[in-house]
Amino acid sequence: PSVLSDRINAMQESQTIAMAKKARELAAQGLDVINLSFGEPDFQTPQYIKDAAKKALDEGFTFYTPVPGYLDLRQAICDKLQRDNQLDYKPENIVVSTGAKQSLANVVMSMVNPGDEVIVFAPYWVSYEEMVKLAEGTPVPLMGSLENDFKVTAAELEAAITPRTKLIMYSSPCNPTGSVFSREELADIAEVVARHPQVHVLADEIYEYINFVGEHVSIAQFSDIKDRVITVNGFSKGYAMTGWRVGYLAARKEIASACEKMQSQITSGTCSVAQRGALAALQGGRTSADEMVAAYRRRRDLVLELVQDVPGFRTPTPSGAFYIFPDVTGYFGKQTPDGSTITSAAELALFILNDAHVAAVDGGAFGAPNCIRFSTAAADEKLREAFIRIKASLLKLV
Numbered sequence: 332p333s334v335l336s337d338r339i340n341a342m343q344e345s346q347t348i349a350m351a352k353k354a355r356e357l358a359a360q361g362l363d364v365i366n367l368s369f370g371e372p373d374f375q376t377p378q379y380i381k382d383a384a385k386k387a388l389d390e391g392f393t394f395y396t397p398v399p400g401y402l403d404l405r406q407a408i409c410d411k412l413q414r415d416n417q418l419d420y421k422p423e424n425i426v427v428s429t430g431a432k433q434s435l436a437n438v439v440m441s442m443v444n445p446g447d448e449v450i451v452f453a454p455y456w457v458s459y460e461e462m463v464k465l466a467e468g469t470p471v472p473l474m475g476s477l478e479n480d481f482k483v484t485a486a487e488l489e490a491a492i493t494p495r496t497k498l499i500m501y502s503s504p505c506n507p508t509g510s511v512f513s514r515e516e517l518a519d520i521a522e523v524v525a526r527h528p529q530v531h532v533l534a535d536e537i538y539e540y541i542n543f544v545g546e547h548v549s550i551a552q553f554s555d556i557k558d559r560v561i562t563v564n565g566f567s568k569g570y571a572m573t574g575w576r577v578g579y580l581a582a583r584k585e586i587a588s589a590c591e592k593m594q595s596q597i598t599s600g601t602c603s604v605a606q607r608g609a610l611a612a613l614q615g616g617r618t619s620a621d622e623m624v625a626a627y628r629r630r631r632d633l634v635l636e637l638v639q640d641v642p643g644f645r646t647p648t649p650s651g652a653f654y655i656f657p658d659v660t661g662y663f664g665k666q667t668p669d670g671s672t673i674t675s676a677a678e679l680a681l682f683i684l685n686d687a688h689v690a691a692v693d694g695g696a697f698g699a700p701n702c703i704r705f706s707t708a709a710a711d712e713k714l715r716e717a718f719i720r721i722k723a724s725l726l727k728l729v
């Protein structure tokens with residue numbers, strides 16, 4: 332018998348991290364690997380945020396922090412939710428965590444019982460399914476169609492809901508597809524949720540600011556279901572603060588308090604200095620984010636132009652985030668120069684890594700085994716070079 336728990340033995344290693352590891356191995360052999368597997372901004376955290384964190388250290392912010400986060404940070408988060416999302420919350424509704432990832436885990440662990448079904452809109456972010464399994468819930472992936480930019484419709488949701496459905500989880504803007512739900516689409520989804528009083532919604536809005544269509548809609552804005560919505564957001568993507576580990580959730584008090592209790596027994600309040608940086612980030616508004624978004628948009632346009640030249644990729648136009656997510660089934664059944672046959676996106680991603688030295692993540696990790704995710708958060712020259720190489724490699728498949 333294993334010394335390890337069934338829980339950990341049943342858990343998948345994060346495949347985005349596994350691919351990054353493989354890319355590093357090739358790079359260590361001296362190969363020029365272009366890594367498009369990361370879900371991380373390639374920008375530095377803006378200077379004013381770094382300055383605030385340095386100042387916090389000098390001012391003595393070195394003690395344990397309140398479990399749900401500093402009160403002034405929670406108030407600033409309420410102000411942000413009011414300003415950007417027209418959502419009315421008090422600090423008691425906010426729990427600041429060690430990244431949005433912990434906020435999501437807090438919610439799932441605090442709400443899901445064994446046997447509860449959690450509808451996860453697919454393609455989904457890698458960790459959703461594993462979190463649900465950890466809570467002994469049943470993940471129910473619900474796939475959006477390529478024709479609808481991978482977005483699940485209200486009718487599809489209605490058909491998937493059962494009396495055991497407890498929670499619905501999605502991200503918008505979406506990692507990995509870059510899709511953004513419109514107001515109308517979310518209104519229709521909210522209407523379905525309203526008809527099923529046992530159903531709650533976990534809305535992951537971590538890519539909120541990285542949006543090329545303009546309007547970001549929070550499903551909590553639909554007032555008849557607001558009490559059943561938990562909104563998660565954070566600083567990693569919009570403010571290029573991945574390493575700082577600050578995220579948060581907003582929910583009705585009963586749920587926020589439960590998440591605070593969960594966090595109090597596992598990690599306590601998140602890092603003091605990082606929270607002071609997060610407060611400064613919010614006080615600085617959206618200007619720095621908007622500058623980065625201009626670059627993300629330019630790169631998205633560049634990559635879309637480059638993939639037009641790659642035959643056999645079917646790529647919806649991403650409306651947000653920093654990924655493209657082509658369907659690559661056009662290559663299934665083709666042969667590589669060494670005579671093996673490509674039967675999956677995972678094999679194609681591996682061929683691209685070995686032949687073009689470009690690292691990407693196969694869609695299986697996101698519940699979409701026909702697709703590959705390429706990050707567009709890289710310098711323009713790197714993106715250009717990557718897709719020139721990919722095209723040349725794919726031409727070798729017959």
Ligand code: PLP
Binds near residue numbers: 430
């Ligand atoms: N949600 C989605 C959809 C993500 O892509 C990520 C990061 O990759 C996270 C949450 C986690 O964000 P954080 O760094 O705040 O934990």
